[in-house]
Amino acid sequence: xxxxxxxxxxxxxxxxxxxxxxxxxxxxxxxxxxxxxxxxxxxxxxxxxxxxxxxxxxxxxxxxxxxxxxxxxxxxxxxxxxxxxxxxxxxxxxxxxxxxxxxxxxxxxxx
Amino acid sequence: xxxxxxxxxxxxxxxxxxxxxxxxxxxxxxxxxxxxxxxxxxxxxxxxxxxxxxxxxxxxxxxxxxxxxxxxxxxxxxxxxxxxxxxxxxxxxxxxxxxxxxxxxxxxx
Numbered sequence: 001x002x003x004x005x006x007x008x009x010x011x012x013x014x015x016x017x018x019x020x021x022x023x024x025x026x027x028x029x030x031x032x033x034x035x036x037x038x039x040x041x042x043x044x045x046x047x048x049x050x051x052x053x054x055x056x057x058x059x060x061x062x063x064x065x066x067x068x069x070x071x072x073x074x075x076x077x078x079x080x081x082x083x084x085x086x087x088x089x090x091x092x093x094x095x096x097x098x099x100x101x102x103x104x105x106x107x108x109x110x111x
Numbered sequence: 112x113x114x115x116x117x118x119x120x121x122x123x124x125x126x127x128x129x130x131x132x133x134x135x136x137x138x139x140x141x142x143x144x145x146x147x148x149x150x151x152x153x154x155x156x157x158x159x160x161x162x163x164x165x166x167x168x169x170x171x172x173x174x175x176x177x178x179x180x181x182x183x184x185x186x187x188x189x190x191x192x193x194x195x196x197x198x199x200x201x202x203x204x205x206x207x208x209x210x211x212x213x214x215x216x217x218x219x220x
Contacts, residue, residue: 004154035210043155043199043210056207090154099145100201100208102154 003027004103006091011108013081020067021076021106023091029101031055031094032074034066037105038087049074081110113138117200117211124190125219132214134200136181141202144176144183147210149197158185158198190218 007022025032034046048055052068065077078085088105114137124130136144143162147155161167161174161183173186183200195218200211 042197042213045207045209048207058207092154099157099160100147100155102156104152104154 002104004091004093004101006089006103006106008106009104011106013108013110015081015083015110017081018077018079019081019108021078021089021091021108023074023076023103025072025074025091025093025101025103027093027095027101028072029093029095030071031096032068032072033092033094033100034074034076035090035092035102036087037090043090046076047074078108083110086110113141113202113204113207113209115200115202115209115211117214119214120212121215121217123217123219126190126192128190128218130187130190130194130216130218132185132187132198132200132216134183134202134211136183136202136209138202138204138209139181140204141181143203144174145201145203145208146172146174146183146185147199147201149199149213151196155197155199187216190216192218192220194218 004025031050036044046059047066067075088107090105092100092102117134146158149155161176167174171188175184198214201208
């Protein structure tokens, strides 16, 4: 019974398009994160949110925009997609910055 | 920005053998350190944390932290084929956890 749900599991997009990656956590945690995993950078921090507020942003590009409509949701909108954006995107959550719990990831391929 | 050097990149050990993984962190403000394990097709899962100097043992896994050198290590005793996975060390300052590049461990039956 997964406690962190990421949708979709696989996503194929064309260059220049826009996609939204969905994440919901049912662990009651107060912090949520996005990480990216690719062959070039095995596990790279992107954003952290606490109580729906942005805490840290390590993503240089404004094409990546997190969206938090509820405290247990943290979606990731990616615009003007490029082939270099191809990666597996992991959502994670934690309570009070302790152990991170990761979802199963969304594997994005940009053609 | 935190830099993490993890070694080796890959490691093959026989079943029942000892696996040793190492990491060195750059940020002296790092407060806490973790080891995560990722099996193929899954997200990383936390194995154990270590916050104080010295050793911490949990079953077959022993983590070691030297705060002076910002070096952490993980030793897996009596390695099993099910231990075959990608292992990451991680160190944190505030809300952000920075991960090492990973060690791919293969345990040969």
